[in-house]
Amino acid sequence: MSTVVAFLVGVLVGLVGLGIVVLSRRAGTARVRRHLGTEAEQVTYETLHKAWSAAPPLRAGLSSDTARKAARHLRGLLRAPALAITDGEQRLAWDGSGEQHADAAVALAATAFRTGKVSVLGPDRIACADPSCTLRYAVAAPIAVEDEVRAVLTVYSAEESAGLARAATEVARWVSGQLELAELDRSKARLIEAEVRALRAQISPHFIYNSLTAIASFVRTDPARARNLLLEFADFTRYSFRRHGDFTTLAEELNSIDQYLNLERARFGERLTVTLQISPEVLPVAVPFLCLQPLVENAVQHGMEDRANGCHITILAQDGGSEALLSVEDDGAGMDPEQCRRMLSGKGDGGGMALGNIDERLRQVYGHEYGLVVETALGAGTKVKLRVPKHRVGVHAT
Amino acid sequence: MTSTYSVVAVAIVITATMLIGANGLRLSRTTSDFYVASRTVSPWWNASAIGGEYLSAASFLGVAGLIFAYGADMLWFAVGYTAGYLVLLTLVAAPLRRSGAYTLPDFAEERLASVPVRRIASLLTVGIGWLYLLPQLQGAGLTLYTVTGLSPLVGAVAVAVVVVVNVMAGGMRSITIVQAFQFWLKLAAITIPMVFLLLAWQHDGAPTPIGPTPPAFTERTTVRVNSAVTVRVHEPVRVTVTGVVDGDRLRESPVRLSTGTHRIDQGTSVTFPAGAVVPQVTSIPATTGEQWALPLSGTSGDHSLYVVYSLIVATFLGVMGLPHVIVRFYTNPNGWAARRTTVVLLVLLGVFYVQLPLYGMFGRLYTPELLMTGRTDATILLLPARVIGGLGGDLLSALVAGGAFAAFLSTASGLTVAVAGVISRNTLRRFGITGFRIAAVGAMTVPLAMTLVSSRLSVADVVGLAFAVAASSLCPLVVLGIWWRGLTSVGAAAGMTVGGGLALTAGLLTLMGAAQPGWWMDLLRWPAAWTVPIGFAVMVGVSLATPGSTPPGVARLMARLHAPESLGLRSTAAREEAAQ
Numbered sequence: 001m002s003t004v005v006a007f008l009v010g011v012l013v014g015l016v017g018l019g020i021v022v023l024s025r026r027a028g029t030a031r032v033r034r035h036l037g038t039e040a041e042q043v044t045y046e047t048l049h050k051a052w053s054a055a056p057p058l059r060a061g062l063s064s065d066t067a068r069k070a071a072r073h074l075r076g077l078l079r080a081p082a083l084a085i086t087d088g089e090q091r092l093a094w095d096g097s098g099e100q101h102a103d104a105a106v107a108l109a110a111t112a113f114r115t116g117k118v119s120v121l122g123p124d125r126i127a128c129a130d131p132s133c134t135l136r137y138a139v140a141a142p143i144a145v146e147d148e149v150r151a152v153l154t155v156y157s158a159e160e161s162a163g164l165a166r167a168a169t170e171v172a173r174w175v176s177g178q179l180e181l182a183e184l185d186r187s188k189a190r191l192i193e194a195e196v197r198a199l200r201a202q203i204s205p206h207f208i209y210n211s212l213t214a215i216a217s218f219v220r221t222d223p224a225r226a227r228n229l230l231l232e233f234a235d236f237t238r239y240s241f242r243r244h245g246d247f248t249t250l251a252e253e254l255n256s257i258d259q260y261l262n263l264e265r266a267r268f269g270e271r272l273t274v275t276l277q278i279s280p281e282v283l284p285v286a287v288p289f290l291c292l293q294p295l296v297e298n299a300v301q302h303g304m305e306d307r308a309n310g311c312h313i314t315i316l317a318q319d320g321g322s323e324a325l326l327s328v329e330d331d332g333a334g335m336d337p338e339q340c341r342r343m344l345s346g347k348g349d350g351g352g353m354a355l356g357n358i359d360e361r362l363r364q365v366y367g368h369e370y371g372l373v374v375e376t377a378l379g380a381g382t383k384v385k386l387r388v389p390k391h392r393v394g395v396h397a398t
Numbered sequence: 399m400t401s402t403y404s405v406v407a408v409a410i411v412i413t414a415t416m417l418i419g420a421n422g423l424r425l426s427r428t429t430s431d432f433y434v435a436s437r438t439v440s441p442w443w444n445a446s447a448i449g450g451e452y453l454s455a456a457s458f459l460g461v462a463g464l465i466f467a468y469g470a471d472m473l474w475f476a477v478g479y480t481a482g483y484l485v486l487l488t489l490v491a492a493p494l495r496r497s498g499a500y501t502l503p504d505f506a507e508e509r510l511a512s513v514p515v516r517r518i519a520s521l522l523t524v525g526i527g528w529l530y531l532l533p534q535l536q537g538a539g540l541t542l543y544t545v546t547g548l549s550p551l552v553g554a555v556a557v558a559v560v561v562v563v564n565v566m567a568g569g570m571r572s573i574t575i576v577q578a579f580q581f582w583l584k585l586a587a588i589t590i591p592m593v594f595l596l597l598a599w600q601h602d603g604a605p606t607p608i609g610p611t612p613p614a615f616t617e618r619t620t621v622r623v624n625s626a627v628t629v630r631v632h633e634p635v636r637v638t639v640t641g642v643v644d645g646d647r648l649r650e651s652p653v654r655l656s657t658g659t660h661r662i663d664q665g666t667s668v669t670f671p672a673g674a675v676v677p678q679v680t681s682i683p684a685t686t687g688e689q690w691a692l693p694l695s696g697t698s699g700d701h702s703l704y705v706v707y708s709l710i711v712a713t714f715l716g717v718m719g720l721p722h723v724i725v726r727f728y729t730n731p732n733g734w735a736a737r738r739t740t741v742v743l744l745v746l747l748g749v750f751y752v753q754l755p756l757y758g759m760f761g762r763l764y765t766p767e768l769l770m771t772g773r774t775d776a777t778i779l780l781l782p783a784r785v786i787g788g789l790g791g792d793l794l795s796a797l798v799a800g801g802a803f804a805a806f807l808s809t810a811s812g813l814t815v816a817v818a819g820v821i822s823r824n825t826l827r828r829f830g831i832t833g834f835r836i837a838a839v840g841a842m843t844v845p846l847a848m849t850l851v852s853s854r855l856s857v858a859d860v861v862g863l864a865f866a867v868a869a870s871s872l873c874p875l876v877v878l879g880i881w882w883r884g885l886t887s888v889g890a891a892a893g894m895t896v897g898g899g900l901a902l903t904a905g906l907l908t909l910m911g912a913a914q915p916g917w918w919m920d921l922l923r924w925p926a927a928w929t930v931p932i933g934f935a936v937m938v939g940v941s942l943a944t945p946g947s948t949p950p951g952v953a954r955l956m957a958r959l960h961a962p963e964s965l966g967l968r969s970t971a972a973r974e975e976a977a978q
Binding site for chain 2: 249251280281283284286320321322389390391393395396397
């Protein structure tokens with residue numbers, strides 16, 4: 001009996017322990033609030049916490065969904081009985097008592113929306129038949145992004161107060177700031193997208209010229225090979241220029257690398273050797289489009305740079321539990337780690353742009369712990385490593 | 399005891415596993431030929447590898463032991479462990495693969511866009527993994543004890559250490575070829591002795607255990623009891639005892655055991671004359687050969703029909719909640735390959751499980767004394783030496799022991815990797831590979847600790863508990879998640895918590911021995927028949943009550959899960975998206 005009780009306790013303790021660990025990050029914020037300070041400090045913490053809670057939905061941009069989520073926290077911040085967020089045409093969110101006023105919110109906010117100035121509204125505009133309803137006054141404060149009014153924050157109250165107008169204005173400004181940040185996030189994403197498009201179009205004229213010359217040299221001596229190389233060239237360019245989808249499977253990416261290397265081998269012959277170590281388990285993993293192929297191009301360029309005796313490239317793809325571990329290595333000239341750091345931070349040019357772009361995209365999709373890792377030194381070759389999780393919400397090969 | 403050969407076999411298996419783990423990298427293909435390197439894993443290889451991880455020795459030792467002890471009703475274990483894949487094939491395999499999820503928590507997050515649901519699914523996955531690891535360690539202890547006489551703890555600790563060291567050394571790459579090889583090794587370890595057993599049985603004149611009497615000793619037999627048991631004697635018998643019976647300390651003394659129950663203490667040897675009916679431990683209902691062979695004859699309790707249905711529900715629906723099985727499906731390149739793999743797997747598992755009832759029958763004929771010690775799980779390990787004898791028997795026993803040990807190692811590795819993956823993904827992600835290694839230690843420590851305090855639990859009971867919990871919690875999540883667009887995150891969380899919680903509570907109450915025999919005990923011991931419907935009902939009911947928490951984009955996700963790849967819908971949809 002006692003052993004069985006011990007067993008039960010073991011199971012429960014294990015599960016509870018794991019639960020605590022898993023949930024601890026959420027609880028972390030709650031714990032901070034319990035460290036008591038003076039009353040004024042507590043009020044400050046409380047305010048900051050509410051602002052912090054309202055920030056994430058707003059950082060996703062303004063829609064009725066995000067406005068609804070943020071409105072709850074904003075109302076707490078203002079201690080107002082009711083609050084509305086409207087844009088020019090419709091009500092995005094209503095939070096608090098007095099639902100019957102919700103429909104009039106857009107009309108109330110019209111002046112503020114048009115002029116971009118705070119308007120204070122009295123009982124003449126906030127008429128109500130319900131005797132239990134306390135809403136009499138309202139402050140409508142515009143929310144502007146880059147000097148353009150996008151929405152209006154209307155705060156209701158029972159009595160007129162200068163403090164409320166001031167607070168509403170400040171909160172509206174704070175919301176504007178968050179929305180501007182959201183705009184910034186979007187432009188950053190657009191920038192990366194543009195870079196990927198540039199990468200796709202970045203098949204260098206030299207590569208095209210060299211490949212075609214190499215193919216031409218086989219046309220008479222080995223027509224079959226020339227034909228195959230031409231087909232490879234066609235497939236390679238089609239993959240690199242494809243317009244749809246941000247993700248592909250590792251198998252497809254490796255396939256494109258194969259075509260690229262075949263073309264390069266036609267040109268360099270025996271001087272370019274390649275070793276592959278591919279675990280078949282990771283081939284179906286979805287990876288960002290062109291996350292590996294530019295690295296191989298870089299490796300060939302580096303390895304072949306002023307070296308008469310050729311170069312060796314090693315490509316690894318291993319299964320690492322819930323992640324795929326990838327690396328591309330060349331035994332070429334290597335580079336100064338400092339220069340490499342500049343490239344990763346996006347300050348390089350040409351090949352450096354590819355490195356920085358891949359690093360940026362990996363971090364954006366998977367989080368900062370998934371950036372590129374480069375091991376290099378002058379004369380010691382270069383090894384670029386990356387990790388790709390096998391699953392991430394929203395990441396699908398197309 | 400056939401110690402020497404078996405110990406050598408077990409040692410070879412452990413050494414080979416360690417070597418493969420340390421050098422696993424070199425086994426993954428090194429080539430400069432892209433065509434070979436970029437070919438995805440074929441369904442046959444993949445099915446063999448899933449079989450390698452799935453066929454735990456705990457399940458095959460346990461199933462043969464259960465059929466041996468309780469009779470025809472337990473055939474459903476062999477059927478259910480295979481047929482679970484039929485349910486997986488028809489309802490889950492292809493859509494789950496198309497979802498792109500690596501684990502079930504991944505699927506929960508993908509489908510319901512909710513981090514809390516993901517966390518609940520993670521907790522359940524880890525819990526089920528632990529419950530399933532526990533019998534692996536116990537079974538390893540039992541195997542080592544049966545072939546060498548070492549304390550059962552040694553085997554459990556040995557498997558735990560080998561697996562953890564291996565996983566930490568980088569053996570976490572569950573290399574398909576190695577796992578596939580493990581499957582064929584296990585199949586050989588079961589099939590080759592079976593061929594010889596069948597020949598020997600034919601040679602004996604094909605005796606049948608189906609008769610009007612309970613099993614009897616065919617010759618004068620000495621039974622050594624290694625942990626105290628209470629046995630029921632059916633007819634008075636004169637035996638010779640060294641040790642303690644009913645509190646009397648005896649030495650080489652003749653004793654008359656009267657009809658009724660007797661307590662035999664640890665370390666006692668009892669010698670029975672030829673033809674004596676085997677006393678059975680009180681937990682195994684005393685049955686004649688006819689009752690044993692007849693379904694629903696009450697051998698598995700007073701409510702056989704309920705027990706059978708509960709067993710069917712748990713095993714058919716529990717398979718899809720086993721973490722190490724689900725992660726292997728990810729290796730399939732697409733939904734079609736996932737289905738194909740499952741079909742092949744059904745064939746492979748069928749060939750395997752069809753042999754276990756025969757082992758149960760042979761156990762009744764040739765190792766009836768196990769009914770008295772209660773260690774019916776050991777019958778497969780003992781049969782070759784008992785029936786065939788001589789060097790051949792010893793070698794066959796060694797093959798079975800080696801195969802069983804390989805099974806413990808491969809299943810335990812697969813589970814440890816899967817559980818550690820879930821733990822590190824949720825809590826230790828920022829530590830990368832180091833986090834995974836820490837998690838691997840944790841994934842093994844908990845079940846090992848549970849083994850140390852719970853050596854008396856039946857292997858099959860704990861396996862059954864793991865299946866019941868999986869069927870009541872993760873099965874509704876996966877099935878409704880794939881087939882019902884109305885599922886909401888609140889509904890999924892409530893259903894998983896209630897279904898899984900009830901099954902776990904019922905199982906733990908049984909293991910604690912809280913219930914008296916009767917309806918309550920059967921309901922608690924075989925909970926799936928009521929916890930699975932409750933799990934589904936709560937999930938559906940709460941989902942209907944909270945339509946507001948339907949995740950956005952369900953329609954698009956459903957189209958992706960269900961549209962066959964050959965339609966090309968995915969790339970068309972993506973092109974449209976890009977064009978906008």
